[in-house]
Amino acid sequence: SERYNSREAEARWQRAWEEARVFETSNDDPRPKYYVLEMFPYPSGKIHIGHGRNYVMGDVVARYKRARGFNVLHPMGWDAFGLPAENAAIERKVHPRTWTYENIATMKAQLKLLGLSIDWTREIATCDPEYYARQQKLFIEFLEAGLVERKTSMVNWDPVDQTVLANEQVIDGRGWRSGAPVEKRELAQWFFKITDYAQDLLDAIETLDNWPEKVRLMQRNWIGRSEGMRFSFAIERADGTPPDGTVPASLTVYTTRHDTIFGASFCAVSPDHPLARALAETDPALAAFRRDCAALGTSEEAIERAEKRGHFTGLYARHPFRAGVRLPIYVANFVLMGYGEGAIFGCPAHDQRDLDFARKYGLPVIPVVAPADADPATFKIGSEAYLEKDGEAVRMINSDFLDGMSVAEAKEEIARRMEAAGIGERKVNFRLRDWGISRQRYWGCPIPVVHCEACGIVPVPIDQLPVRLPDDATFDKPGNPLDRHPTWKHVDCPRCGAPARRETDTMDTFVDSSWYFARFCSPKADDVVERGAVDAWLPVDQYIGGVEHAVLHLLYSRFFMRGMKKTGHTSVEEPFRGLFTQGMITHETYRDPGGGWLFPEEVERLADGSVVRRDSGTAVEVGPPEKMSKSKKNVVSPEAIVETYGVDAARWFMLSDTPPERDSEWTEAGVEGAWRFVQRLWRMVGQTIELAPAAGTAMPATFGEAAMALRRATHRTLAAVSEDIERLRFNRAIAHIYELANTLNATLSAAGTAPAPDLAWALRECAEMIVRISAPMVPHLAEECWRRLGHTSMLAATEWPVLDASLLERATVTLPVQVNGKRRDEVTVARDAERDEIERMVLGLAGVRRAIGERPVQKIIIVPQRIVNVLV
Numbered sequence: 001s002e003r004y005n006s007r008e009a010e011a012r013w014q015r016a017w018e019e020a021r022v023f024e025t026s027n028d029d030p031r032p033k034y035y036v037l038e039m040f041p042y043p044s045g046k047i048h049i050g051h052g053r054n055y056v057m058g059d060v061v062a063r064y065k066r067a068r069g070f071n072v073l074h075p076m077g078w079d080a081f082g083l084p085a086e087n088a089a090i091e092r093k094v095h096p097r098t099w100t101y102e103n104i105a106t107m108k109a110q111l112k113l114l115g116l117s118i119d120w121t122r123e124i125a126t127c128d129p130e131y132y133a134r135q136q137k138l139f140i141e142f143l144e145a146g147l148v149e150r151k152t153s154m155v156n157w158d159p160v161d162q163t164v165l166a167n168e169q170v171i172d173g174r175g176w177r178s179g180a181p182v183e184k185r186e187l188a189q190w191f192f193k194i195t196d197y198a199q200d201l202l203d204a205i206e207t208l209d210n211w212p213e214k215v216r217l218m219q220r221n222w223i224g225r226s227e228g229m230r231f232s233f234a235i236e237r238a239d240g241t242p243p244d245g246t247v248p249a250s251l252t253v254y255t256t257r258h259d260t261i262f263g264a265s266f267c268a269v270s271p272d273h274p275l276a277r278a279l280a281e282t283d284p285a286l287a288a289f290r291r292d293c294a295a296l297g298t299s300e301e302a303i304e305r306a307e308k309r310g311h312f313t314g315l316y317a318r319h320p321f322r323a324g325v326r327l328p329i330y331v332a333n334f335v336l337m338g339y340g341e342g343a344i345f346g347c348p349a350h351d352q353r354d355l356d357f358a359r360k361y362g363l364p365v366i367p368v369v370a371p372a373d374a375d376p377a378t379f380k381i382g383s384e385a386y387l388e389k390d391g392e393a394v395r396m397i398n399s400d401f402l403d404g405m406s407v408a409e410a411k412e413e414i415a416r417r418m419e420a421a422g423i424g425e426r427k428v429n430f431r432l433r434d435w436g437i438s439r440q441r442y443w444g445c446p447i448p449v450v451h452c453e454a455c456g457i458v459p460v461p462i463d464q465l466p467v468r469l470p471d472d473a474t475f476d477k478p479g480n481p482l483d484r485h486p487t488w489k490h491v492d493c494p495r496c497g498a499p500a501r502r503e504t505d506t507m508d509t510f511v512d513s514s515w516y517f518a519r520f521c522s523p524k525a526d527d528v529v530e531r532g533a534v535d536a537w538l539p540v541d542q543y544i545g546g547v548e549h550a551v552l553h554l555l556y557s558r559f560f561m562r563g564m565k566k567t568g569h570t571s572v573e574e575p576f577r578g579l580f581t582q583g584m585i586t587h588e589t590y591r592d593p594g595g596g597w598l599f600p601e602e603v604e605r606l607a608d609g610s611v612v613r614r615d616s617g618t619a620v621e622v623g624p625p626e627k628m629s630k631s632k633k634n635v636v637s638p639e640a641i642v643e644t645y646g647v648d649a650a651r652w653f654m655l656s657d658t659p660p661e662r663d664s665e666w667t668e669a670g671v672e673g674a675w676r677f678v679q680r681l682w683r684m685v686g687q688t689i690e691l692a693p694a695a696g697t698a699m700p701a702t703f704g705e706a707a708m709a710l711r712r713a714t715h716r717t718l719a720a721v722s723e724d725i726e727r728l729r730f731n732r733a734i735a736h737i738y739e740l741a742n743t744l745n746a747t748l749s750a751a752g753t754a755p756a757p758d759l760a761w762a763l764r765e766c767a768e769m770i771v772r773i774s775a776p777m778v779p780h781l782a783e784e785c786w787r788r789l790g791h792t793s794m795l796a797a798t799e800w801p802v803l804d805a806s807l808l809e810r811a812t813v814t815l816p817v818q819v820n821g822k823r824r825d826e827v828t829v830a831r832d833a834e835r836d837e838i839e840r841m842v843l844g845l846a847g848v849r850r851a852i853g854e855r856p857v858q859k860i861i862i863v864p865q866r867i868v869n870v871l872v
């Protein structure tokens with residue numbers, strides 16, 4: 001029988017789908033909706049097969065849900081603004097727009113090769129004025145709704161490149177390009193007030209039960225709610241007199257461990273704290289210290305990593321509960337201005353940073369919390385702070401009126417006393433900061449406001465949007481091309497008409513990706529979105545993307561939904577009902593001993609397993625599989641794969657190899673195996689049509705043993721694969737299909753040349769089933785087989801097979817079995833088993849019998865489908 005020609009068939013079916021417009025989605029479709037979305041790509045150049053996995057996963061879901069009768073929205077777009085385009089402009093003298101749109105064209109063609117069932121009529125690119133006009137309108141609405149603020153904040157400033165750097169662009173305190181020591185600068189910047197929603201964003205995480213737990217945890221930590229106290233110390237000078245008026249008379253700190261107040265041995269303020277600034281005016285050493293700290297940049301990580309250092313201010317804080325005791329006040333590099341009050345009291349015994357600091361500056365270390373059974377007189381702290389604080393196992397010591405209390409009791413007591421004395425109050429704090437969106441760059445969405453001497457900040461009137469980027473910007477120098485453009489920023493004030501200055505900051509590209517999923521619902525809408533469409537389509541039912549976006553992108557999008565609700569664009573609050581974070585595709589690396597990396601197609605694996613250069617035959621160093629990346633050349637292009645194996649084989653392999661949340665190694669052997677399955681299915685379909693009745697032949701009235709066995713396997717597989725796809729367990733779905741293919745193969749071999757009509761019918765049923773349930777994974781092959789099986793319909797527009805439940809054996813479930821609450825065994829029972837049946841089986845288990853011994857059974861608690869507990 002002839003070979004399946006993937007190249008010809010794949011191109012033909014892609015054309016056929018496009019002509020039939022089967023993937024275009026209408027907003028007026030009465031069927032229930034299903035919105036599946038993969039995080040949209042950044043058009044960086046070309047895609048490699050490693051990028052393909054999440055699109056293919058999304059495509060399987062989209063095709064499956066379509067077959068299940070849903071009106072599926074599966075769009076695609078481009079996260080098209082960003083720094084790389086500007087770098088390309090600098091390095092290759094090509095305009096960012098040209099570079100970006102060329103990449104989009106290349107990548108779109110590549111994505112099309114993958115056979116994705118995308119509604120391309122909804123395509124959007126965030127750099128398109130069509131898109132960013134609406135984003136500007138939304139910005140103005142957010143501004144008017146009080147969700148936007150302009151305030152000064154610290155930025156990393158590269159003095160050579162004359163530009164603000166993101167934290168990631170500061171490497172060891174230096175600018176990533178210039179290598180110049182970075183300075184911290186205060187700059188007026190635009191912010192979205194995401195902190196207004198801190199509590200709400202935190203609370204609603206509980207409702208996101210279709211998100212991976214690790215992502216929910218990361219979001220909780222990022223928001224970082226803590227309950228503590230804000231209170232003030234009186235400040236005095238060395239001689240005990242109050243400060244002279246150039247500095248404040250009190251110091252306010254934030255703490256979550258007020259229970260440790262008797263262990264305090266110093267106070268510290270951030271180098272950016274007003275107290276530090278004021279004192280630096282007259283203390284050159286402090287001024288120099290502040291400059292050193294500024295070189296660390298604004299990244300919390302860098303600050304965390306740096307050695308803890310401080311500068312004594314000469315001032316002291318009076319202990320609130322211990323007369324005559326005073327704590328030296330330092331300026332310290334590890335205290336952040338943006339958190340709490342930018343000032344702390346340090347308790348070295350119970351905080352590692354404080355301990356490191358205390359050891360360095362010879363400050364007392366007084367333990368105030370100790371294990372309940374420890375002797376307070378001898379309990380000492382070595383080089384590690386004692387961090388236990390929970391429950392009854394620890395007690396307060398060395399703490400006057402707190403001695404003997406638990407940490408919780410001590411906190412309560414301190415809070416009460418401080419409140420009574422009027423020196424402090426309980427305070428909830430969030431680690432979450434407002435979202436600074438100002439970027440001093442060209443290739444981003446212009447912030448649509450004008451600065452007027454007389455009127456202040458004036459939003460650009462809506463009917464004058466979009467504020468377009470000027471085409472004739474120059475990229476030959478560092479700094480912001482918009483700012484140095486000869487004319488662009490000079491405009492008349494929209495309010496008073498006087499000469500004014502356009503805002504030259506553009507928006508963080510995370511803004512662009514915070515609402516694109518809403519725009520897809522009505523991509524041509526005149527307004528920001530069409531409310532009806534957004535309310536109908538959102539939330540996205542299944543969102544798929546990399547875990548690297550677990551915090552920022554997902555949190556910003558959640559904030560944007562709330563903002564869009566507040567500004568009347570939707571009633572939906574949570575954008576993504578289901579989230580899946582897929583693993584990456586990895587590949588071995590090949591290093592040329594002569595230097596540099598080699599592409600997989602430049603090397604060859606010999607029979608003895610060694611790897612050599614194809615051209616010269618010289619040996620190559622093989623490195624372990626790593627995430628596919630251009631820089632190490634361990635990438636495989638979709639074009640090459642399509643050429644050799646066909647895209648279906650690639651899709652099948654990508655999905656089959658490992659659970660989708662785990663990384664998967666791309667190997668030649670693996671994709672070859674997938675290719676063999678493609679050919680095998682094609683062959684089996686050929687064999688089946690030789691033996692089976694024509695398509696659509698009525699079902700026989702009765703089935704013999706062999707036919708029944710095959711039919712049971714067929715429907716069991718249908719049930720399993722449906723369930724697996726629902727739960728995104730693609731590799732298991734494929735394993736089930738392999739199994740059924742083996743059964744079909746065996747039955748075909750045993751069937752002879754003229755099987756009985758009932759078996760012949762069951763053979764066709766089975767072959768058709770394999771074709772149909774593989775279709776989401778290998779859509780081109782499935783269409784081709786479906787045609788070959790005598791059908792004229794298009795599988796992409798055909799309903800999912802109907803399950804005959806009478807053919808399923810009883811489903812079973814395995815329950816853990818406890819005796820007196822301790823796990824002793826497990827039992828596998830039918831899902832619908834009766835109580836007495838389960839009891840009988842449980843009491844027969846060896847592990848249970850051993851645990852019970854001679855004792856009489858008092859009660860058996862059965863939580864259906866979950867657990868059994870035997871009480872004795």
Ligand code: ANZ
Pocket residue numbers: 225226254255256257258260334335336337338339340341342343344345346347349350351429
């Ligand atoms: C005294 C203390 C004693 C503290 C102790 C900890 C342990 P979370 O839980 O993350 O909110 N802190 C407060 N503001 C700070 C700032 N601006 N920069 C650096 N550190 C700051 O952290 C709260 C704790 O972090 C606070 O509780 C404070 O140190 C420190 F045994 O106060 B603690």
Ligand code: ZN
Pocket residue numbers: 452453454455456458493494495496497498500
């Ligand atoms: Zn004005």
